[in-house]
Amino acid sequence: MKRNKTLINGILLSMLIIVFLAANALRSGANNTTVDIQTTAQLTSDNIESIQIEDILKRKVEIPKKVNRILALGCSLREIVCVNAADKVVGIEYREKPKTSEKEGVPQGSDLPYMLVFPQLYDLPIVNVGAGGSDFNYEKIIELNPDIIFIGTSEVQAADDLQKKTDIPVIALYTNAIGTSKQYEIFYNSLRITGKVLGAEERAEELIDIMENYFQDLNERVKNIPDSEKPSVYIGGRAFYGSHGISGTDPQWPPFNLIKAKNVASSLSDISCGMSIDKEALIGWNPGTIFISPVSLSIINNELKSTPYQDLKAVKEKRVYYVLPYCWYSYNKENAIADAYFVGKILYPDVFEDIEIDKKGVEIFEKFYGKNGEDTYYKLKDKYNAFRKVE
Structure with missing residues (x-):
């Protein structure tokens, strides 16, 4: 009888040990599963291939997360150079050629600060056709295969048409006048969009600060006149x-x-x-x-x-x-x-x-x-x- 009781106690102890080990195994498996889920989520976040950008015309555009090749049309190349992204540019507009006319009073690349400061741009292909480069060469644009196209325009239809004809994401920017508080606000927003698209947010903010610091200095000098x-x-x-x-x-x-x-x-x-x-x-x-x-x-x-x-x-x-x-x-x-x-x-x-x-x-x-x-x-x-x- 005593022997049977000892045997039963041994069996119960063995069962308790088995249950304890099984619980630990389950707990360990659950932890590993959690780690795997977290790791998978992190990898998914890091490998997103596209992001959505709202351009200056409130258009929502899907663009690659990493932009390496760009075109800047409609006079938008100026700010691309200013945010230090000239090395990503794959083509230029007709009026950005070094010399476009023998006539006085016609814009050409040798007149433009952003072209003079980065003369390598002169050697890039021209993406306009027509008299004075009045129309886009869609075949050339597609051939150059940019990741995105910037365009200075105030017309949604113009940006949509360019995107439809090239099947390339098009980001509309503000390239019009500055001079009043409203115009500066629109320009600064456009510059921030440029920075976000190109991963140059810090430089975009730096440019805004540069301009504002000069404006403040000028105002301080004349405010008491x-x-x-x-x-x-x-x-x-x-x-x-x-x-x-x-x-x-x-x-x-x-x-x-x-x-x-x-x-x-x-x-x-x-x-x-x-x-x-x-x-x-x-x-x-x-x-x-x-x-x-x-x-x-x-x-x-x-x-x-x-x-x-x-x-x-x-x-x-x-x-x-x-x-x-x-x-x-x-x-x-x-x-x-x-x-x-x-x-x-x-x-x-x-x-x-x-x-x-x-x-x-x-x-x-x-x-x-x-x-x-x-x-x-x-x-x-x-x-x-x-x-x-x-x-």
């Missing part, structure tokens, strides 16, 4: 849909707005835009100082020597100056900032006394474009006789 001490000013030669003579102007020209100058044309529009005015309007305004965007130097110089412009106060007193073109194949933000410092130095010499315009211009261009900025600044300054008095 009373309106009664501000001379009247006018910008002539402002390009829009091509070059224009002295009658081409901008009611909200950014360099004037940045230093709160008294633009005689400001009542014509509440946004920065190009427009032509009548000669009579300019004669009536009779501004004290005139600045010229010199993309058509010979035309403007001849106009300034003719009646009725010879009777303008600014011309008589030799207060007419050349600046860098803010609008020339879309909008050159670095030129606009450099122009603002030059205009400030002319209008308010006391508060801009510390500014050496060439030193400041080089600084601005290097912040936008890096080490090649200095050479680019001087090339453009010499090409346009910028920051000099019209003789």
